[in-house]
Amino acid sequence: xxxxxxxxxxxxxxxxxxxxxxxxxxxxxxxxxxxxxxxxxxxxxxxxxxxxxxxxxxxxxxxxxxxxxxxxxxxxxxxxxxxxxxxxxxxxxxxxxxxxxxxxxxxxxxxxxxxxxxxxxxxxxxxxxxxxxxxxxxxxxxxxxxxxxxxxxxxxxxxxxxxxxxxxxx
Numbered sequence: 001x002x003x004x005x006x007x008x009x010x011x012x013x014x015x016x017x018x019x020x021x022x023x024x025x026x027x028x029x030x031x032x033x034x035x036x037x038x039x040x041x042x043x044x045x046x047x048x049x050x051x052x053x054x055x056x057x058x059x060x061x062x063x064x065x066x067x068x069x070x071x072x073x074x075x076x077x078x079x080x081x082x083x084x085x086x087x088x089x090x091x092x093x094x095x096x097x098x099x100x101x102x103x104x105x106x107x108x109x110x111x112x113x114x115x116x117x118x119x120x121x122x123x124x125x126x127x128x129x130x131x132x133x134x135x136x137x138x139x140x141x142x143x144x145x146x147x148x149x150x151x152x153x154x155x156x157x158x159x160x161x162x163x164x165x166x167x168x169x170x
Contacts, residue, residue: 019128019129020126020127020128021126021127022124022125022126023053023054023056023058023124023125023126023127024056024058024059024060024124024125025060025123025124025125026060026061026063026121026122026123026124028061029060029121029122029123029137029139030123031142031147031150032141032142032147033119033121033137033139033140033141033142034139034140034141034142035121035123035137035138035139036118036137036138036139036140037137037138038123038135038136038137038138039101039105039109039135039136039137039138040128040133040134040135041072041099041100041101041105041133041134041135041136042099042100042101042131042132042133042134043074043097043098043099043100043125043132043133043134044097044098044099044100045079045097045132046091047085047091048081048082048084048085048091049079049082049091050132051082051084051085052079052080052081052082053079053125053127053132054127055082057079057080057082058077058078058079058080058125059077059078060077060122060123060124060125061078062076063075063076063077063078063121063122064076064119064120064121064122065099065120065121065122065136066120067106067109067110067113067120070103070106070107070110071098071106072098072099072100072101072106072109072120073096073097073098073099074096074097074098074099074122074134074136075096076094077094077097077122077125078093078094079091079093079097080093081093099134099136109138112138113138116140117140118138118139118140119138119139119140119141120136120137120138120139121136121137121139122134122135122136122137123135123136123137
């Protein structure tokens with residue numbers, strides 16, 4: 001008899017089919033910002049940082065991305081030191097890490113961030129086919145009333161789904 005999966009597994013199943021294993025997610029970003037567009041980019045890591053990421057020891061809480069001199073950087077992401085690493089494998093947990101994007105994507109992001117007063121927010125860190133990836137979002141900050149409106153919309157949609165499901169089960 002197959003095992004029953006716990007709730008919320010549909011997204012996890014889709015990710016598994018695509019070879020994606022989520023490590024960390026910045027849930028607060030979707031609450032505080034309106035995400036206009038998302039980009040998938042690689043991340044340049046050193047030594048034992050990859051093992052630390054695989055262990056899920058990363059926090060995107062206060063992280064953001066910025067573009068300096070034509071390069072994209074992830075700033076403020078905390079990757080905890082891997083406890084089994086020898087001396088050469090140690091690294092600075094909060095150091096800026098280079099994001100790997102195509103030149104055209106970097107130029108597009110730089111233009112939009114500078115002209116439209118948008119910001120780059122990391123949304124998730126995951127492994128895709130064995131390679132560490134970061135999903136960054138081009139975002140506009142939400143004001144308090146925008147957040148309340150978004151919460152009200154989400155609650156209304158959830159209530160409508162519940163009513164539909166209840167109606168279908170009859």
